[in-house]
Amino acid sequence: MARFLRIRRGQIGPADVGLPSGPGARRTPGLRREELAALAGVSVDYYIRIEQGRETAPSDAVLGALARVLGLSADEHGHLLGLADQAAGRTPRQRPAEAKPAGPGLRLLLESVRPSPAYVVDEVNDVLAANPEGLALMPGLADYAPGRRNTIRYTFLHAAARTLFADWDRVARNCVAHLHTAELGAPARTAALVEELSSASGEFAALWRREEVWVKRAGETAFLHPAIGRVTLANEVLATPGDGQRVLVYQAAPGTPEHDALVLLAMTAENVRAL
Numbered sequence: 683m684a685r686f687l688r689i690r691r692g693q694i695g696p697a698d699v700g701l702p703s704g705p706g707a708r709r710t711p712g713l714r715r716e717e718l719a720a721l722a723g724v725s726v727d728y729y730i731r732i733e734q735g736r737e738t739a740p741s742d743a744v745l746g747a748l749a750r751v752l753g754l755s756a757d758e759h760g761h762l763l764g765l766a767d768q769a770a771g772r773t774p775r776q777r778p779a780e781a782k783p784a785g786p787g788l789r790l791l792l793e794s795v796r797p798s799p800a801y802v803v804d805e806v807n808d809v810l811a812a813n814p815e816g817l818a819l820m821p822g823l824a825d826y827a828p829g830r831r832n833t834i835r836y837t838f839l840h841a842a843a844r845t846l847f848a849d850w851d852r853v854a855r856n857c858v859a860h861l862h863t864a865e866l867g868a869p870a871r872t873a874a875l876v877e878e879l880s881s882a883s884g885e886f887a888a889l890w891r892r893e894e895v896w897v898k899r900a901g902e903t904a905f906l907h908p909a910i911g912r913v914t915l916a917n918e919v920l921a922t923p924g925d926g927q928r929v930l931v932y933q934a935a936p937g938t939p940e941h942d943a944l945v946l947l948a949m950t951a952e953n954v955r956a957l
Contacts, residue, residue: 683765684735690752691718691733699751713751722747723877738769742865746873759870782925784811791929792816797948798933799915805864805926806871807833807857815944818951819932820846821908834861834875838883848904848912855889862895867926903932909950910943 692712696702699713699721713721719729724744731737732744745766749759767773784802792800792813799819802811809816809823809831817824822842823831834857837843837850847853864872880887904914915932922928934940 683738683762683769684733686762686765687733687748687752690754690758691715694752698753718748718751721751723881724748735769738771740766742869743873743876746870747877749870750874750877756870763870782810782927784927788922788927788929795931795933797944798931799944799947800929800931801833803833803928803930805868806861806875808871809833810927814951815948818909818947819905819907832875833857835879838879838886845906848906853903854885855894856896856898858886858889858892859894859896860898861890862893863897864926907943907947910947913940913943915940915944 692710694713695711696713696717699717701713701717715729715733716726719726722729722744724747728737728744729748732740742763745762746759749762754762782804788802789811792802792811796813797815799815800813801809801816803809808829812823812831820833820836820843822840823833823836825840826832826836837847837854837857844850861872861876876890880890898919900916900918902914902916904912906912913934915934918931918933920929920931932944934944
């Protein structure tokens, strides 16, 4: 593990991670230990112990942060986790599963439930697919590049979310509690998202430290939507076995004002390109 980290640190330069190279030539290629430690959010002394083989049990979160800074692929990250298990004398764990795209059957389901807003999300709430109403229900979600569309990132970092959710505090708490459930099934992606959001949002960091854990299930969410006004929608969560993907559908009974609001949302979503 220590050797792998030393080699990979030598293969990435300051410019690769947005740092100035500084005056003069470097004595050794690659990032300095203190630079990698700072970018990964660990102390220099702790990282030196890892790289010298004196710390044999770094956490998955630390390894995930190091993998992110070093630009490791999913396979390389899995290899690093395997090396860490070996160094700690643990039984090797399964490699973290890579995010899989939503299959054609789930995409057809999203189309079938229109005008109900619907999404396919993975363990960490990355949006793998959405129908036009789904993108229209969360204004600004489509502004993110497809690989960055994540409902938890949206809730904490997008300004529109603060006014969209009538009870933002409850939604935010639910997001963080559910994200804790992904730590075992998708440790690498969970650690990367937690680090990003903790750095950008003090509210997220405080909620994460509370260690509240529960699975997101059916319920109701109240919206203050700029196009359809105040509306409370029921939500259903359907899990697909084996791959960590879930279908999230917001719906209302036909003939109700809430259903009329969804029809109006569908009209506003005609020009929204589905993901």
